[in-house]
Amino acid sequence: MVGAVGAPDGSRRAELEQRRVRAVIPTPLVPVPIPDRVAVLIGACMPERVLRAEIEAECAVREVHRFHGPLCDEDRADREQALSQLARANKVLGAYHPRLVIGPRRPR
Numbered sequence: 782m783v784g785a786v787g788a789p790d791g792s793r794r795a796e797l798e799q800r801r802v803r804a805v806i807p808t809p810l811v812p813v814p815i816p817d818r819v820a821v822l823i824g825a826c827m828p829e830r831v832l833r834a835e836i837e838a839e840c841a842v843r844e845v846h847r848f849h850g851p852l853c854d855e856d857r858a859d860r861e862q863a864l865s866q867l868a869r870a871n872k873v874l875g876a877y878h879p880r881l882v883i884g885p886r887r888p889r
Contacts, residue, residue, distance in 0.1 A: 834873035
């Protein structure tokens with residue numbers, strides 16, 4: 782029921798509150814490709830050792846994901862080697878900026 786002109790009643794107020802809450806829920810970010818020229822400009826602002834560490838980390842993550850299922854001793858050693866390379870690269874990346882660290886998990 783409307784008490785004053787334009788004043789919402791209880792059910793209308795609840796509906797408006799629900800809309801407000803729904804508007805606050807964040808949507809997942811969609812990765813957008815960066816043009817090569819922009820990537821070069823970003824890379825030019827970073828030290829070479831950080832760029833090298835970023836490439837090493839990406840390669841190490843790819844190497845870690847090559848191994849699936851039950852692993853033999855040799856595969857397990859190779860996976861551990863890739864994880865240690867990832868840790869070494871992440872040490873450099875984390876020292877430059879903590880949000881650059883790359884985890885060994887696959888992106889979803």
